[in-house]
Amino acid sequence: MKIALIGYGKMGRAIEKIAIERGHEIVCRIDADNQDDFESPEFAKAEVAIEFTTPATAVANYRRAFSKGVPVVSGTTGWGAQMTEIKQMCDNGDGTLFWTSNFSLGVNIFFAVNKYLASIMEGFPQYTPSMEEIHHIHKLDHPSGTAITLAEGIIGADSRIKGWTEEPARASESEMLIDHKREGEVPGTHIIRWDSRVDTITIEHCAHSREGFALGAVIAAEWTEGRSGWLTMDEMMHSLIARPALLDIVK
DSSP states (O other): OEEEEEOOSHHHHHHHHHHHHTTOEEEEEEOTTOGGGGGSHHHHHOSEEEEOOOTTTHHHHHHHHHHTTOOEEEOOOSOGGGHHHHHHHHHTTSOOEEEOSOOOHHHHHHHHHHHHHHHHHTTOTTOEEEEEEEEOTTOOSSSOHHHHHHHHHHHHHOTTOOEEESOGGGOOSSEEEEEEEEOTTOOOEEEEEEEOSSOEEEEEEEOOSSHHHHHHHHHHHHHHTTOOSEEOHHHHHHHHSSOGGGGGGGO
């Protein structure tokens, strides 16, 4: 497969390494200093572009790729205010985007565990959920897209929880607190706690490196080939797992 990279920082280089190991060709590398390469014949040859940039640039990158007929796989978060607009473009046939807040297989297992635990906890109102997410100092948005996805999983599974907040003073039994920290080069840690007066139940996912995210992004690029529209991790997981019905346990 011919792959273009949009964003050539640490994640872009990790994706490049794994893509080449899996037999793919990197035909174009676009970063902040060579934006004109969106108009290059090399970019137009790409069968898919993998995009990891910033919340401020992601949507413009999608649009430029769409205009060249290049599908995009993206893990950039923090642009949720424009998601409805981009999804509509994809639904109308004006582009193809596979987007997820986290490409790690382990994190997607964690999403399922989180939903299942929240569905159990609906019957135990003495427990109150909260979350902590820790990332490297270069991550600009907060809370992380993964943290928001986890919070949405809890809200969807436990009718007592109506929303989330980053402000401790606003946290309540119906609005869970998400605390964020930016430290060193931490790839990503997410901790969910259910606290009661007598004990605490904790689940945690801790990424050891960027490799898991990079591998997931390349697998998503392989899966995206030949597909169109707005594509999701749930769709891919259902198609790749031998017993996809297992995923429906927590839906």
